[in-house]
């Protein structure tokens with residue numbers, strides 16, 4: 001049985017292009033249950049960010065609906081904890097692993113153990129790097145997420161529509177912007193940054209956007225572990241060093257709502273007030289506090305990545321593999337993990353601004369009106 005699964009997996013990975021050609025619509029395998037009570041290990045990075053709680057809950061309930069039992073673990077952003085949680089899942093006889101890694105480069109040994117036990121591995125949202133033992137990747141188009149973050153900033157400044165189309169008669173600027181990136185050990189952070197820079201760099205080159213701090217490199221902008229307090233203190237330093245002459249920062253590229261909240265605190269502490277030269281600030285994840293901040297004008301936009309749909313892709317992938325079917329993928333070129341290109345299914349994200357909160361977040365049932373306005 002185990003050997004059969006291994007051969008099948010090798011065949012499936014090799015045949016992902018065929019799977020792509022063969023499937024249309026939908027977002028995964030058959031989804032017709034058949035879990036037979038088998039155990040699936042689900043490793044999530046942290047409960048300190050709301051989105052991962054939503055992800056964990058959605059993956060667990062959808063797996064249970066398909067007849068699996070679930071071992072869902074959170075590692076509070078501690079790498080050794082995540083490694084030992086995954087080891088435990090293997091020891092307990094997990095039939096498949098769904099992993100949202102903390103540091104995408106630190107799981108090679110534990111994934112070798114999984115491979116030795118013929119356990120398929122699905123990288124969830126964040127690509128797991130430096131290992132051949134990653135079978136599939138479920139995520140969003142992370143380069144586009146970065147572009148959307150940049151477009152949302154430009155939209156707030158009156159320069160473009162939300163899809164990046166230039167607006168006739170837009171102000172010439174220049175606008176002062178400061179740039180934040182995510183955690184350097186998270187593969188997504190580079191994708192978000194590259195997508196955003198694809199949009200912003202030409203405007204930095206022609207002088208429309210000015211980064212007064214001069215911190216324009218990913219390494220300078222990166223925020224280890226996506227920590228909001230780190231972003232807050234970096235923003236405080238930037239304001240002190242570059243804006244004490246009375247000049248104002250007009251926009252901040254932030255790749256995650258938790259960083260945006262830290263940046264907002266730094267701005268407030270420095271005397272900025274909403275409604276009076278308050279900067280345009282981006283975000284990601286549509287976390288509840290940040291949706292409220294968009295409503296109150298503190299944050300301009302966020303990027304909504306529907307965790308329910310991502311969970312469905314990952315669950316359908318696991319279910320398909322375990323039922324001897326081919327998971328559907330829609331990208332077999334972009335996600336090279338350093339050892340191989342991991343067959344991926346990428347979902348689309350949406351920009352949320354004040355005007356479409358109702359349509360995108362409430363009408364879809366992601367947040368209720370009472371949660372946002374209550």
Ligand code: BGC
Pocket residue numbers: 049051125126182186188189226255256257284285305
């Ligand atoms: C996810 C983002 C999230 C960030 C911080 C990234 O890997 O793709 O949605 O904002 O981690 O948790």
